Amino acid sequence: MIEEGKPLFVQIAEQVGDSIVDGSIAEEAQAPSTNELAAFYRINPATAAKGVNMLVDKGVLYKRRGIGMFVAAGARDLLLRERRNDFALRYVQPLLAEARRIGLEPDDVVSLIRAGAEPATP
Incomplete structure (x- = not known):
């Protein structure tokens, strides 16, 4: 999954985006947590968080306080x-x-x- 020359956080955002596009993660479903992404890809949680936050900034993911990140309707x-x-x-x-x-x-x-x-x- 890791590509040379492309920032890891961008790759994380793309991977989560791919899962949304292909239907692996449905709208209004819970997205993988920062810690899950960090453990899976063996990266720093801050890097995973930066990728997740890119998707939040685009309106693709939103946070439910105390529960986690979810895929927005229309994402x-x-x-x-x-x-x-x-x-x-x-x-x-x-x-x-x-x-x-x-x-x-x-x-x-x-x-x-x-x-x-x-x-x-x-």
């Missing part, structure tokens, strides 16, 4: 929107920019994707 949709926007920025826009450089129109790119991206024969 999955929020994360999906965020990830779709990120996907467009990181993958689709550069793909379309390269397509323009080599003379492909957006419809050509769509056709390639639909065909399974099999290269054309020269």
Whole structure:
């Protein structure tokens, strides 16, 4: 799980987010505690807390005093929107920019994707 070059707390936030997106942790269900995350990933609890707090700041998790952290209603949709926007920025826009450089129109790119991206024969 641990990736070089990416802060651990960001990775923790992403892992919890992945569990929300894939349905492993449902909305209004209790999220793993900071201590559980720290023990599981063998990291400092303060690092795990920083990752959890990122999700709190986004409105994905909320705290029930004395009970723990819970997934907010609408958290999955929020994360999906965020990830779709990120996907467009990181993958689709550069793909379309390269397509323009080599003379492909957006419809050509769509056709390639639909065909399974099999290269054309020269």
